[in-house]
Amino acid sequence: MPYLEYILAMGNFEYSIEAHNLRKDFSVSESGKGMMGAVKALFSSKKRAVHAVESVSFSIKPGEFVGYVGENGAGKSTTIKILTGILVPTSGEAKVNGIIPYENRRANGMNIGVVFGQRTQLWWDLPVRETYEMLRHIYRIPQDTYADMMKKLSASLDLGPLMDMPVRKLSLGQRMRCDIAASLVHRPQVLFLDEPTIGLDVLAKENIRTFLKEMNRTEGTTIILTTHDMNDIEQLCKRLIILDKGRVIYDGATEDLKSRFVHDKIMEVEFHERVETLVGIPEVVVVSSSGNKMRLKFQNGNSGIADAISRLASLYSIKDISVREPSVESIIYSIYEKTTLLPKYKDKG
Amino acid sequence: MNPSTFIKFASVSFQKQVTYRFDYFVSVLNGFLYVFIFTSVWKVIFAKSGASGGFTAESITTYAVMAMVIRISFSMEDTAIANKVRDGSVAIDLIRPVSFYMMNLAECVGYSAFHILARGIPILIVSALLFGVHLPLEKLPVAALSLTMAYLILFMLNFATGLLSFWVIEIFPFMLLKYGLINLLSGGIVPIDFFPASIRPYLALTPFQGIFYAPAAIITGHVSNERALVMIAEQVAWVAILAWMCGLLWRAGQNKLVIQGG
Ligand SMILES: Nc1ncnc2c1ncn2[C@@H]1O[C@H](COP(=O)(O)OP(=O)(O)OP(=O)(O)O)[C@@H](O)[C@H]1O
Numbered sequence: 001m002p003y004l005e006y007i008l009a010m011g012n013f014e015y016s017i018e019a020h021n022l023r024k025d026f027s028v029s030e031s032g033k034g035m036m037g038a039v040k041a042l043f044s045s046k047k048r049a050v051h052a053v054e055s056v057s058f059s060i061k062p063g064e065f066v067g068y069v070g071e072n073g074a075g076k077s078t079t080i081k082i083l084t085g086i087l088v089p090t091s092g093e094a095k096v097n098g099i100i101p102y103e104n105r106r107a108n109g110m111n112i113g114v115v116f117g118q119r120t121q122l123w124w125d126l127p128v129r130e131t132y133e134m135l136r137h138i139y140r141i142p143q144d145t146y147a148d149m150m151k152k153l154s155a156s157l158d159l160g161p162l163m164d165m166p167v168r169k170l171s172l173g174q175r176m177r178c179d180i181a182a183s184l185v186h187r188p189q190v191l192f193l194d195e196p197t198i199g200l201d202v203l204a205k206e207n208i209r210t211f212l213k214e215m216n217r218t219e220g221t222t223i224i225l226t227t228h229d230m231n232d233i234e235q236l237c238k239r240l241i242i243l244d245k246g247r248v249i250y251d252g253a254t255e256d257l258k259s260r261f262v263h264d265k266i267m268e269v270e271f272h273e274r275v276e277t278l279v280g281i282p283e284v285v286v287v288s289s290s291g292n293k294m295r296l297k298f299q300n301g302n303s304g305i306a307d308a309i310s311r312l313a314s315l316y317s318i319k320d321i322s323v324r325e326p327s328v329e330s331i332i333y334s335i336y337e338k339t340t341l342l343p344k345y346k347d348k349g
Numbered sequence: 350m351n352p353s354t355f356i357k358f359a360s361v362s363f364q365k366q367v368t369y370r371f372d373y374f375v376s377v378l379n380g381f382l383y384v385f386i387f388t389s390v391w392k393v394i395f396a397k398s399g400a401s402g403g404f405t406a407e408s409i410t411t412y413a414v415m416a417m418v419i420r421i422s423f424s425m426e427d428t429a430i431a432n433k434v435r436d437g438s439v440a441i442d443l444i445r446p447v448s449f450y451m452m453n454l455a456e457c458v459g460y461s462a463f464h465i466l467a468r469g470i471p472i473l474i475v476s477a478l479l480f481g482v483h484l485p486l487e488k489l490p491v492a493a494l495s496l497t498m499a500y501l502i503l504f505m506l507n508f509a510t511g512l513l514s515f516w517v518i519e520i521f522p523f524m525l526l527k528y529g530l531i532n533l534l535s536g537g538i539v540p541i542d543f544f545p546a547s548i549r550p551y552l553a554l555t556p557f558q559g560i561f562y563a564p565a566a567i568i569t570g571h572v573s574n575e576r577a578l579v580m581i582a583e584q585v586a587w588v589a590i591l592a593w594m595c596g597l598l599w600r601a602g603q604n605k606l607v608i609q610g611g
Pocket residue numbers: 026027028050051052053070071072073074075076077078079607608609610611
């Protein structure tokens with residue numbers, strides 16, 4: 001009874017995904033080139049340990065949409081592989097829907113959907129339609145449930161024109177739409193997306209985002225999303241987990257990133273005449289100036305920014321003023337770099 | 350895995366072969382050439398020495414044709430697992446709630462089905478017309494059983510070799526070893542009867558003669574019914590032993606498997 005444990009665990013878990021002190025070491029043998037190198041590597045004991053994941057813990061509730069980000073090589077894909085049951089951690093424990101994925105790979109497989117952006121799960125040589133037919137058999141989906149879900153997926157991901165095309169003739173964006181649909185035909189409770197927007201154009205990304213938001217809202221699918229595109233995160237993920245060298249360095253609301261890491265706001269001011277220096281507003285510092293324009297940094301003091309602006313307006317003749325907040329991207333970038341905020345700002349509104 | 354999923358996997362694998370048929374004529378010709386070479390060689394040998402090893406010039410031709418047709422029909426993609434491990438696409442197989450073993454078996458069956466229909470049977474027909482093949486029809490039911498067991502033995506040897514790629518990326522040396530042992534000891538080229546009597550008992554302790562010798566000897570009526578039943582019993586035993594070993598290897602391998610890429 002491979003699914004017994006799943007049945008027992010059903011409805012018996014508070015969290016969709018739990019990771020507890022997950023650690024994964026890879027041992028890399030320093031082998032030479034070619035066949036002799038490979039044979040030597042068999043017998044040599046010269047091994048180097050790579051700590052892909054050092055210590056990762058988090059819990060994700062049903063229905064959450066979580067961004068999982070970090071620099072290249074931070075250990076994101078390794079975590080996803082553990083949670084999908086295809087990689088056994090060196091130590092620590094993971095649970096998905098109450099079951100340990102790498103000990104019950106097949107039972108876990110029934111409840112999860114996975115997209116690995118860099119590789120396809122579609123049958124390469126077959127028309128797209130055939131992949132979904134295969135999946136219907138594999139997941140033992142009743143015909144009517146399957147038809148409903150296919151109708152929904154086909155409509156929202158615009159699969160109609162692609163259905164009869166062989167997979168190998170699809171463009172990257174088309175393939176990704178088909179892949180995302182393939183990960184969802186069996187209505188999984190948890191969806192793992194490892195870089196599903198990689199290499200897509202702005203419009204294609206936008207369509208996929210809209211779709212994922214919709215799935216999360218209407219089906220209540222728990223989604224964990226790995227991406228290097230911070231627009232994905234800002235638009236989709238209420239919660240953000242940042243990984244650095246195999247450790248979680250931030251786990252919290254995406255919104256809170258700003259208040260946690262950003263203490264400064266930037267103002268762009270245009271005066272009616274040239275202004276050399278500002279006096280009388282100590283909480284505002286000049287970052288740069290050119291012509292009549294000036295870029296100012298507001299440091300959170302006792303009084304708010306509105307107060308500073310009104311004093312600025314009373315002392316100087318202002319033509320235009322705008323307040324900018326740093327983008328999530330620039331915040332995360334600065335966290336990776338462990339530097340103070342770089343002056344790379346994005347318009348808010 | 351339920352039968353309908355098994356058939357689905359097998360038919361997809363079959364279709365894939367149909368898609369890649371560009372080398373089809375080459376491989377038919379190639380197979381036929383092998384039959385021609387082996388039957389010719391046996392003819393020359395038997396012309397000189399007369400009957401030997403329980404074969405006559407006529408029965409050795411039938412044996413050679415059948416052994417080669419079985420070999421061609423039992424074509425398997427024996428590097429499939431290693432390739433999937435190397436490029437990491439094994440990840441896709443493993444996220445699915447299906448038995449890895451059954452999925453590979455199903456794909457293997459679909460692959461072989463194509464080679465039976467597209468190569469094995471045509472080559473059998475042409476060879477029968479050209480060289481003369483004498484098959485006692487009453488042996489067919491028993492032979493079918495032996496063929497099934499032979500197929501499973503070969504599949505599991507390939508599966509086990511493929512699983513070694515969970516430990517080492519480069520399994521080519523193991524493949525070479527496997528080819529060597531099968532070519533030499535399976536009866537696919539030289540019937541076991543021609544081996545020295547002193548080493549034949551040891552050969553019986555390996556699974557290899559259950560691959561081509563048993564089914565070819567049974568289907569051509571080279572062995573008695575009693576002997577055929579003993580051979581099938583040995584094959585069944587090997588199927589059980591190999592299934593158990595594959596199970597052990599698979600469980601151990603899962604902890605070792607490193608999914609590349611991503
Ligand atoms: N099979 C492997 N053998 C050895 N080292 C590995 C293996 N797989 C991953 N690593 C190492 O583990 C670390 C984490 O890799 P992982 O693929 O999880 O990173 P990632 O966060 O997904 O990065 P990216 O954003 O580039 O996809 C990297 O340093 C990588 O080199």
